[in-house]
Amino acid sequence: SQKIEQNSEALNIQEGKTATLTCNYTNYSPAYLQWYRQDPGRGPVFLLLIRENEKEKRKERLKVTFDTTLKQSLFHITASQPADSATYLCALDRDYGQNFVFGPGTRLSVLP
């Protein structure tokens, strides 16, 4: 069956450290993968998109990798700050890109 998993429901790290979140998928063949941030009571907000032929993508303190052999994406936040505390969702394209399927999310808490 098809499945998307994110490494843990919650992750706590100290301010200044690098947070690494994992997204694993089974029985999907995405052309691209996206990461979103969701704050309590708000809708998800797009952060980064990485295509299947790209190994790595960066945006400011964010870095995403995509390994189609391992069927895994890693999402890194370097020099983390308390303001980075939120739930992070990965999403895969599906049905020839007509819609997206989301992972359950990882709630990140950056402790001062």
Place this chain on the structure above:
Amino acid sequence: NAGVTQTPKFRVLKTGQSMTLLCAQDMNHEYMYWYRQDPGMGLRLIHYSVGEGTTAKGEVPDGYNVSRLKKQNFLLGLESAAPSQTSVYFCASSQLGQGLMNTEAFFGQGTRLTVV
């Protein structure tokens, strides 16, 4: 530029009542989606539309209907609400980008629906 706007933001229904959630986007996006979000289950796709006048079923379509009569609006209907439909509902839209690839989704603020 409002982006994606959902109405209402909160609603309490009695079992068996009906209601319509409205989603409006002002970005001229082709694709629109309705998701529900429940604790521990993430976002699940209810229905989606790839253009005006078209709709398609997602992962959890039972008990819901949708219509896309105008490009900017996507309506989600509950004909006979059940307690299992208590959830937070999100509408989203997206656009075809380079190479006709679907791009990032823009989400509304959500509608918190409680069915008692």
